[in-house]
Every structure is written in C-alpha cells, then in structure tokens.
Amino acid sequence: MESxxxxxxxxxxxxxxxxxxxxxxxxxATIIFTQGQGSAQILSAALSFxxxxxxxxxxxxxxxxxxxxxxxxxxPATMTFAGAVSMKxxxxxxxxxxxxxxxxxxxxxxxxxxNFGLIRALRIPPIIATLSSSxxxxxxxxxxxxxxxxxxxxxxxxxxxxxxxxVPLLAICVVGLAVLMGVVLHRTVYxxxxxxxxxxxxxxxxxxxxxxxxxxxTYLLSAVLAGLCGYLLSxxxxxxxxxxxxxxxxxxIAVVVIGGTSVAGGFSNLPGLWGAxxxxxxxxxxxxxxxxxxGFRLILTGVIIVGVITxxxxxxxx
Amino acid sequence: MTTAKWITLAAGTALALAAAxxxxxxxxxxxxxxxxxxxxxxxxxxxxxxxWTKNGDAAVKAGVVxxxxxxxxxxxxxxxxAAQIQNMILQxxxxxxxxxxxPDALNGAVKEACDAGITVVSFDGIxxxxxxxRIAVNFKQMGKEEVIYLAKxxxxxxxxxxxxxxxxVFVDDEIxxxxxxxxxxxxxxxxxxxxxxxxxxxxxxxxxxxILPSLPEIAAVVTQxxxxxxxxxxxxxxxxxxPLIIMGNRQDELKxxxxxxxxxxxxxxxxxxxxxxSTLAFWVAQQVLDGAEVPKDLTVxxxxxxxxxxxxxxxxxxxxxxxxxxxxxDEAKKVIMGK
Numbered sequence: 001m002e003s004x005x006x007x008x009x010x011x012x013x014x015x016x017x018x019x020x021x022x023x024x025x026x027x028x029a030t031i032i033f034t035q036g037q038g039s040a041q042i043l044s045a046a047l048s049f050x051x052x053x054x055x056x057x058x059x060x061x062x063x064x065x066x067x068x069x070x071x072x073x074x075x076p077a078t079m080t081f082a083g084a085v086s087m088k089x090x091x092x093x094x095x096x097x098x099x100x101x102x103x104x105x106x107x108x109x110x111x112x113x114x115n116f117g118l119i120r121a122l123r124i125p126p127i128i129a130t131l132s133s134s135x136x137x138x139x140x141x142x143x144x145x146x147x148x149x150x151x152x153x154x155x156x157x158x159x160x161x162x163x164x165x166x167v168p169l170l171a172i173c174v175v176g177l178a179v180l181m182g183v184v185l186h187r188t189v190y191x192x193x194x195x196x197x198x199x200x201x202x203x204x205x206x207x208x209x210x211x212x213x214x215x216x217x218t219y220l221l222s223a224v225l226a227g228l229c230g231y232l233l234s235x236x237x238x239x240x241x242x243x244x245x246x247x248x249x250x251x252x253i254a255v256v257v258i259g260g261t262s263v264a265g266g267f268s269n270l271p272g273l274w275g276a277x278x279x280x281x282x283x284x285x286x287x288x289x290x291x292x293x294x295g296f297r298l299i300l301t302g303v304i305i306v307g308v309i310t311x312x313x314x315x316x317x318x
Numbered sequence: 319m320t321t322a323k324w325i326t327l328a329a330g331t332a333l334a335l336a337a338a339x340x341x342x343x344x345x346x347x348x349x350x351x352x353x354x355x356x357x358x359x360x361x362x363x364x365x366x367x368x369x370w371t372k373n374g375d376a377a378v379k380a381g382v383v384x385x386x387x388x389x390x391x392x393x394x395x396x397x398x399x400a401a402q403i404q405n406m407i408l409q410x411x412x413x414x415x416x417x418x419x420x421p422d423a424l425n426g427a428v429k430e431a432c433d434a435g436i437t438v439v440s441f442d443g444i445x446x447x448x449x450x451x452r453i454a455v456n457f458k459q460m461g462k463e464e465v466i467y468l469a470k471x472x473x474x475x476x477x478x479x480x481x482x483x484x485x486x487v488f489v490d491d492e493i494x495x496x497x498x499x500x501x502x503x504x505x506x507x508x509x510x511x512x513x514x515x516x517x518x519x520x521x522x523x524x525x526x527x528x529i530l531p532s533l534p535e536i537a538a539v540v541t542q543x544x545x546x547x548x549x550x551x552x553x554x555x556x557x558x559x560x561p562l563i564i565m566g567n568r569q570d571e572l573k574x575x576x577x578x579x580x581x582x583x584x585x586x587x588x589x590x591x592x593x594x595x596s597t598l599a600f601w602v603a604q605q606v607l608d609g610a611e612v613p614k615d616l617t618v619x620x621x622x623x624x625x626x627x628x629x630x631x632x633x634x635x636x637x638x639x640x641x642x643x644x645x646x647x648d649e650a651k652k653v654i655m656g657k
Contacts, residue, residue: 030532038531041556045527048555135392142358149361149570149638161555237520238551239570242359244520285528288513294485 015260019275022258022308023282030286040166042285047171048161050277052236054174055229056248057255057273058181059222063126064256066215067198067265070126072222074115075252076245077134077141079230082107083240084145086231087152094155101231108227111137112220119219120212126219142242149239156235170232175274182270194218198265254280258308279308346607349412350385351600356399356419356443358390360518361568362544365640366417366442366593373597373644382647383604385411396420400427406436413437413603415596418445421488437606441599442591443489451606453599453616455591457489460620461496464540464564465504467587472562475506476537479529479561481515481522481549483542490514493542510534515541519548519570526552538562543590546571566590567621567641572632579628588623594644601650612654 027046031039056075063072082104090100111133118129151157162169185191193214196204205211229248234240257263258279259272283304287297353370357363367388374386389406391398396419404427406414414431418424418440425447431438432449441453468478480497483490494512501507511529515522522545530536530552539549543566553560560578565571565588578584595618606612621643623631635641645653 034532038533041531042528045531045556049524049527138359142364145638149568233520237523238547241519242361242364243516243518246359246516246518247521247524281524281528284525285532288511288525288529289532291512294482294514298485 016269016272016275018308018311019259019272019279021275022304023275023279026279026282026286026304030282030289033286033289042282044163044166044168046278046281046285048168048236049281050274051168051171051174052229052233053248053251053255053277053280054178054273055232056222056226056252057259057277058178058270059225060252061256061259061261061268061270061273062181062185062194062218063222064253064261064263065194065198065265065268066218067201070198070215070265071130071253072115072219072226073127073130073249074111074134074137074223075226076247076249077137078108078111078223078226079233079245079248080240080242081111081137081141081144081230082227083230083234083244084141084242087150087234087240088145090150090153090156092151092153094153097153097156100153100156101228104227104231105224106227107230108224109220111227112223113216115223116216116219120216145240145242149241151239152235157238160232160235170236178270178274185268185270190214190217195266195268198267200266251277251280254305258305346383346604347381349383349604349607350387350410351383351413351415351603351607352406352409352411353386353388353596353600354399354402354406354414354416354418355388355390356417357394359394360544361638362517362590362593362640365642366596369594369642369644370596370600373600377600377604386600391419394419396423400424403427403431407431407434411436413439413607415599415603416440416443416445416450417596418443422446437603439599439603439606441595448614451602451612451614451616453595453602453618455595455618455620457492458496458499460589460591461493461498461540461542462500463496463589463622464587465497465500465507467564468507468538468540468562469500469504471585472537473506475504475508477510477534478507479526479533479536479539479549480509480512481526481539481541481545482512483515483517483545485514490542497540507538509540510536515545515548517542517544517566519545519551519568521545522548523552524548527555530556530558536561538564540564541566544568544571546588547574550574560584562586564588565623567592567623567631567635569632569635569637569639569641572623572628572635572641576628576632579625585625587625588628588641589620590640591618592621592643593640594642598645598650598653601645601647602654604647605650605654610654613656616653618653 063070085107086100086104089103090096115130115133118124119126160170193209255273255276258276260269370388377383391402399419424445428438428445428447428450438450440450444452444454482494501509511533513525513529515525526549538561541564546563546565547570549563567588567590631641
C-alpha cells in the first residue's frame with residue numbers, strides 16, 4: 001500500500017506525465033461526447049499531426065534550453081522556404097526524393113547559420129535576430145515560389161501518409177528521432193553542454209565549454225529540423241504553400257512549455273513534447289466536436305493551457 | 319506639345335472656362351496611384367498583386383497614369399498599414415487603393431488622405447470611412463449560393479460539414495451567415511460540424527482530420543476557398559468516401575476536381591472572388607481622378623466555376639494560382655454604371 005503510494009508520488013514528480021494525462025483526459029471527454037464513436041481514428045489523426053509539432057518542438061526545446069532569451073522565431077519561415085524549394089526541385093519525380101530531402105535540410109542549415117551569424121557577429125538578441133531573418137526567409141520563399149503549389153513525388157506522399165494498423169509510419173519514425181535526441185541530450189558532451197549553458201553560462205564557460213560553438217550547433221539543429229518538417233509536411237498535405245508554417249510558431253513553443261521544459265532554460269524534457277503535441281491537437285478536436293463558437297473555443301484553449309502549465313510547473317517546485 | 323499649349327491657354331483664360339472644358343479630356347497621365355496592401359502570404363494575394371502589377375505597368379506604359387506602385391506591409395498589422403498610408407500621403411500620391419487589414423481601424427488614416435485631397439478606393443478588405451469608395455463582394459450571397467447548388471444537385475439532402483475561414487474576420491462571418499441561412503431555407507441539410515480552416519489547406523486538413531472521426535456520414539462540405547483540397551486530403555486519409563466538396567477556385571482545388579471528374583465523374587462547383595478585382599479598383603481610382611461620377615459603393619460579381627467550364631477555367635489558371643478575371647477600362651466602366 002505504502003509502496004504503491006510512493007510509486008504514485010514518484011510518477012507525479014515526472015514533469016512530462018501531466019501533458020500525457022491532460023491529453024488522455026481531453027481524449028476521454030471527446031469520446032464520451034461522441035459515445036465512443038471514432039475513438040481510435042481520433043488517436044490516429046492526433047498521432048499524424050502531433051508528429052510535425054514534435055519535429056519542430058525538438059529543435060525549439062534545444063534552443064530554449066540554452067537559457068533566457070534564446071528562442072527560434074524563424075521556424076515557420078524556414079519550413080515554408082524548405083518546403084517550397086524542395087517541392088519545386090523534386091518536381092513530382094520519385095527519383096528526386098532523396099536529393100529533395102538533402103536540399104530541404106540544406107535550406108534549414110543555411111537559415112540556421114544565418115541566424116547565428118546575426119546573433120554572434122552583429123550581437124543582436126536571438127528573439128530579434130530570428131524574427132528579422134524570418135522576414136527575409138519568408139520573402140525569399142514568396143519570391144521563389146510565388147504561391148506555387150507543386151505536388152510532392154508520389155513516393156514521398158505515400159511515405160508520409162502510410163499507416164501500419166492505424167499507426168502512422170511517420171509517427172513511429174519521429175518517436176525514434178525523439179529517443180535519439182533524448183540520448184544526445186542526456187548522454188553526449190554536446191547535449192550536456194547545452195543544459196550546462198542553460199543553467200549557468202558563465203560557469204559553463206569556465207568549465208571549458210565552447211559556448212559559441214554549442215550555441216551555433218543548437219540554432220543550426222533547430223533550423224535543420226524545421227527544414228525537415230517543411231519537407232515532410234509538404235509531402236503529407238499534398239504540396240508546399242506559402243502559409244504552411246504559420247501555425248508552427250506558437251505550436252513549437254507551446255509543446256516545449258506544456259511538455260515540462262523550463263522556459264528559463266537549463267532543464268528540458270523530451271517525452272513531454274509528445275504528450276503536449278497530442279494534447280494540443282486533441283484539445284482543438286474536443287472543442288470542435290463540442291461545437292462551441294470560435295470565441296469560446298479560443299478562451300477555453302487559453303484557460304486549459306494555462307491550467308496544465310500551472311499544474312505541471314507547480315508540482316515541479318514542490 | 320498639345321498639352322503644354324493647352325495648359326498655357328487654360329492658364330490664360332478664365333477658370334470657369336477651364337472647368338467647363340475639363341470633363342471632355344481624360345488627363346490622368348500625370349497622376350500617381352498607390353496600392354496599400356496588408357498581406358501577401360497566400361496564393362490569392364500573390365495573384366492579386368500580380369494582376370495589379372501587370373495592369374498597372376501597362377497603364378503607365380500607355381501613359382494613362384504616371385505611376386501605379388504596390389506596397390505590402392510585412393506584419394499584417396493595422397498600425398503598420400496606417401503608417402504606410404500616411405507615408406503615401408506625404409509622397410504625394412493622387413489616389414490610394416487599399417486592401418485593408420481592418421474595416422474601421424484605418425478610418426483615421428483614410429480620412430487624413432481624403433482631407434489631403436487624395437482619392438481612396440478600398441476593395442476586398444474594405445473600409446467604412448464614408449469618404450472612401452468601396453468595391454465589395456456580396457459574401458453572404460456567395461455562401462448561400464453554395465447551399466442552393468447543393469439543394470439542386472442533392473435533393474435528398476444530408477449532413478454538411480462547414481469549413482470556415484479566419485475567426486473574427488468580417489468575410490468569414492458573412493460567408494458563414496449565408497451558408498447557415500441557406501441551410502435554414504433547405505431543411506433537408508443539416509450542418510453537423512463546423513471547423514476553422516483559416517483559408518489555408520494545411521490548417522483545414524488538420525481541423526477536418528480531427529473532427530471527422532466523431533461525425534456521421536457527410537454528404538457535402540461547404541467551404542470558403544483555399545480549404546477544399548485540404549478537406550479532400552483529410553477524407554482520403556481517414557479512409558472515408560469523398561463527399562461533394564465545394565471548391566474555392568484555387569488551382570490545386572480545380573486540378574483535384576478535374577482528376578476526380580476524369581476518374582469517376584465527380585461533380586461539384588467552385589466559387590470565390592477573383593483576385594483581379596485589384597485591377598477593377600485601379601480603374602475605379604483612375605475614373606474618379608478623371609472626374610467621372612462613380613457611386614461610393616460598388617459590388618463585383620464573384621467568379622464561379624461549374625462542371626461544364628472547369629476545363630476552360632483550369633487551363634487559364636497558372637500552377638499555384640487562382641482562377642482569375644482581370645478588368646479592362648471598358649469592363650470597369652460597365653461595373654461602375656451598374657451593368
């Protein structure tokens with residue numbers, strides 16, 4: 001009895017458990033409303049769409065972990081740019097799927113390097129630097145694509161929408177990516193350096209960590225993941241469009257925060273990203289299913305998100 | 319030479335005589351027109367700007383006006399657009415054509431422009447300031463027309479899924495009101511679900527995929543444009559039969575419709591406002607500068623694509639664009655005269 005209680009306490013101390021719990025409760029409320037109809041399909045759809053938030057969320061989490069003031073606001077523009085360029089170059093040719101991926105990642109790398117150049121060389125705060133570079137990148141995407149919507153190669157479309165017994169293949173891959181990035185964060189010198197810088201940059205510097213290089217690598221990582229996300233999302237939704245990244249600015253930050261990562265940096269939480277991404281999708285689904293008006297839906301979304309963050313944050317301190 | 323002579327003559331004669339002569343002479347060749355646009359980040363706006371530039375450049379070349387410059391704000395913010403309009407006043411434009419970020423929040427800047435003697439013409443995103451001209455679309459009727467089409471082609475009725483636009487925007491409220499009014503008049507249709515797709519196909523796909531499992535069989539999807547293709551993707555991904563989806567004239571939507579039509583005789587219709595309405599706004603501004611009598615409120619017809627002219631309209635729409643109609647001066651004059 002006592003050990004069960006202890007175990008419960010231990011579980012409740014895991015900061016990511018709250019996001020999963022919230023996702024589960026929202027899902028439960030939805031299927032109670034629909035009387036069980038479509039419960040499995042809702043989860044399947046949630047996994048599909050959460051995948052994209054998680055990809056950009058991982059990059060954003062690394063950046064936020066670097067400490068106060070670090071955030072990447074260029075994610076949506078990078079997604080659009082990488083999606084537009086890779087779709088246009090692949091031009092629906094199956095043989096170009098891999099070169100297209102390389103190009104999308106390359107676009108991300110270019111933006112990441114540029115971001116860090118602004119931050120380092122011009123000493124602009126990251127929030128301003130990434131915001132202004134996002135204007136440039138978005139304009140480049142518009143100039144390059146002019147609203148063009150080219151279909152993805154059939155092979156890429158097939159891969160991004162493929163399901164194994166209702167479970168999206170892409171979601172399985174991204175769970176793998178999350179595990180990998182978790183190992184990188186906790187077990188490698190690079191990952192530990194990111195956390196160390198977030199906890200105390202001066203101490204990290206004195207301990208011999210090359211702060212500049214680690215920060216560069218982290219902004220690069222975030223932009224490359226945004227490029228990957230733009231590429232996959234274009235495949236999933238039948239082409240790149242100019243406003244395809246717009247939703248992922250707030251989403252990338254929200255999944256990080258709701259997932260239990262500290263906004264002040266130095267403490268990150270990877271499993272929470274999945275819980276938070278599922279929660280965000282299921283929350284909108286629940287409110288849509290209830291058929292509430294748009295205004296009420298937005299208010300409830302805000303209230304529930306604040307509630308979950310308070311709950312997760314409050315437990316952490318105690 | 320003739321112009322110079324004319325001016326000398328006019329200066330030498332009484333003002334009254336000059337005023338009496340002027341209406342017969344279309345002299346806007348020295349006038350500068352500017353476009354103040356609040357957003358450029360989707361295919362419709364890109365097509366709108368393209369039409370403006372094409373038409374404006376031709377007009378400048380032909381000597382109809384001196385300049386037809388387009389400016390777009392970066393952030394889709396009211397304050398930014400108000401500042402932009404103030405800059406245009408200072409730069410000495412004779413007319414400002416506006417696609418506004420807000421129907422009333424720009425009224426102060428618009429009034430300033432009017433007071434400075436500048437002609438202000440708003441279109442698509444119109445402004446309520448009385449001194450400005452308004453070129454509007456009857457969005458409510460557009461929504462209603464969708465349900466009327468369904469009633470004609472689906473007499474047995476059924477469940478409808480509604481995809482709305484951006485919450486809180488006037489256009490979204492109007493189209494939705496029209497759809498609901500249509501559904502009320504045709505009670506064989508029942509709106510069983512409503513989501514916001516922000517006129518973007520990926521947002522629509524996500525929203526539809528979320529609500530779809532909880533819905534009964536859907537007979538048709540009523541939309542606002544830019545969202546039909548995303549809805550089709552969501553139905554396909556959920557493994558459900560594709561319902562009749564009303565389209566919104568985007569090339570990807572028309573192309574998808576054509577593919578379905580060829581494969582299984584899929585039937586629907588498509589309706590939206592043509593981005594070339596910017597060219598109509600240009601000519602209205604030019605006509606006002608020319609001294610023509612133009613009513614303050616003009617209505618443009620929406621552009622509809624049906625089963626029989628799908629191929630023709632699709633062929634005339636460039637990849638990634640929107641089905642379009644551009645206005646010539648004569649066509650604009652017809653709209654002004656209410657024909």
